[in-house]
Amino acid sequence: MWRLISGLWLGTAAFSQIKVEFPKDAPLTVVSGDWGGSRISPRGGALVLDLRTSLVLKNTSAERVRGVTLLVTAAELTAGGKASVTVPSLDVKPGETFPVRIDLRLLRPNAGFQAAVVVTLDGVLFDSLGFYGENKLNSRRAMLAWELEARRDRRHFLEALARGGPSLLQAEIVAAIARMDSQPRLDVQVVRGRSTNVEPDQVIPLAALDLPGAPVEILAGQAGMAGFELRSPSFEIRNRSSSPIRFVELGWGTRQATGGAFPAEVALQPGERTLISPEVTLKMPAALTDLTAFVSTVEFSDGSVWVPPARSLRRVSPEEQRLTEIYRRRGLDALIGELKKFQ
């Protein structure tokens, strides 16, 4: 009896902690919300609130939905920070429903959760690449890049199927799985702000990977290495396209391992150069001897987005991860069916 009463209380308490607020004119509506797995538990002098939510959303627009980003805020706890849950690579027809899971854990030092978690709609991307939403998190740019990557990856696998049949598709997907499983990562601790005045032990020159057709060229770059710390990285880039550019993301790593990305808001006219020099220190697991960088995303001033035309050895796209998982769990026939669904 006590378990039943406490379960009901915790469920009610958890439910009262989440507010889902979609605009009235939104192309998605909330059909239902399940808060069944939520619970509150003490840990030391703090309270931990686990909110396990599954929202069912309905596409009330006249277009197919390709991606959605939900903005999750808990003003009292996030202190200006923002969190989001994005589901890209969707294919939701008008009138259809789909689930979005949000699993949160909140930690507070004393009793009582006053501030509710608010879930709002930050953006919806349609099949036409049209966008709806407040775009507080620049979700338009991110979802557009993921959708373009998804189309590129599906095209790659469909071409393999057309060229060599199921056996070649299988070989391609197995190679993709092997690449994902063997890809080493540099686990770094990024500290924003100016680094100390201690002179670096050495300066590491940059090796730029020039991707064919990239609208931005990396001309030069370097970073200082002091012990295991990479300091003051800088990259000189040039807009070699005929359109103004407002955002560039540079992926970085070493010859062997993937590192991360340096995103930069820019105002780069055709032919112009600029220096990207984020004020950060990157604490590495070991001293680096080489540094590579490549252009991973470009956003033009008109809102269009460029992504590398070929699948990158350095980055696993969300669609690639989804397709390999379909093959792993449901087999080759299911993968072929999924690829053809988008044709």
Place this chain on the structure above:
Amino acid sequence: MRHLSEEQLALRAGGDLRGLELWLANRHLGRCATCRMAHSELVAARAAAREAADELPAGVDWPTLERTMRGNIRVGLAAAECVTRVAPPERVGWKVTAAFASLTLVVLTGWYLSLPRLTPRPFASVAAGGAVVEATPAGVELKHGPQGFMLLHPQAQRVTYSVDTRGARAQYVDVDTGQVTITNVALD
């Protein structure tokens, strides 16, 4: 997928689960990174507590302490004898030591388990001012002082992380829905 309860995790960590319960717990641990992590913490806590209980804490002179306690007990017993006749006390030295060791074990275990934390060590992080965003095995977490906010990814087996100057991101395929999901926590 329902997670293992704290009781089940504690019993599993202590080797006290048997039969079907043990098989089910092992099966779940094989699939669930979150529970695996919590289980590893409990195992580590037990090992640390056992080690601490086995060793003498630095700066403690056990022989002196034992003599003092034994003396105090005898004084107490002698005082009690003034009121009622009782049988002479047995030697209790080993019992006192065992009681202290047990007490130390309980205190250390309680202290370790009471630490307010969401997750173990992060893979990668980005920090600015007093806030830090960390990518951990359980999810992506924003910590600001004693407060925490984490987006979990409990239904995933393969998670890809990335950290940049703005925050951290995790990308995974939800086991139940088959949807690829991207959670992102930004510093500002």
